[in-house]
Amino acid sequence: xxxxxxxxxxxxxxxxxxxxxxxxxxxxxxxxxxxxxxxxxxxxxxxxxxxxxxxxxxxxxxxxxxxxxxxxxxxxxxxxxxxxxxxxxxxxxxxxxxxxxxxxxxxxxxxxxxxxxxxxxxxx
Numbered sequence: 001x002x003x004x005x006x007x008x009x010x011x012x013x014x015x016x017x018x019x020x021x022x023x024x025x026x027x028x029x030x031x032x033x034x035x036x037x038x039x040x041x042x043x044x045x046x047x048x049x050x051x052x053x054x055x056x057x058x059x060x061x062x063x064x065x066x067x068x069x070x071x072x073x074x075x076x077x078x079x080x081x082x083x084x085x086x087x088x089x090x091x092x093x094x095x096x097x098x099x100x101x102x103x104x105x106x107x108x109x110x111x112x113x114x115x116x117x118x119x120x121x122x123x124x
Contacts, residue, residue, distance in 0.1 A: 029120060035061040036116050039109045055093045058112075062088035065119075080119070087112065 035058050042054040066084035090097055090108070099105055 028123075031061045031064055032116055032120055036113055036120075039113050039116075042109055043106055052093055055091045055096070058091040059088050059093060062091065083115070 038054045038057045042051055062084045066081055066088060069078070069081040069084060099108070
């Protein structure tokens with residue numbers, strides 16, 4: 001009985017994914033919304049572990065959109081490939097780039113939030 005319930009849940013999830021992909025919403029934009037939320041939270045004074053986790057999330061999202069824009073191969077999209085590549089390099093957690101003081105990161109985060117909102121509006 002438990003296996004049957006899990007199977008039904010998996011089938012419903014697959015139907016939901018197909019429905020979302022046919023309608024063209026939510027599946028393409030959730031990573032960038034997650035990055036925006038993370039960047040908004042990194043403006044707050046929190047512990048260093050959260051900033052490291054936030055850098056990891058933003059870097060992964062930037063790499064994902066970098067690969068998506070590379071696949072599109074349009075002239076308009078190639079500049080976004082370079083933008084997201086720069087974001088991935090700036091926010092990579094493996095070899096971190098240290099800015100001189102915390103307010104510099106806050107300014108960079110706010111600029112990136114504005115850029116990601118504009119990218120969301122542009123690709124809807």
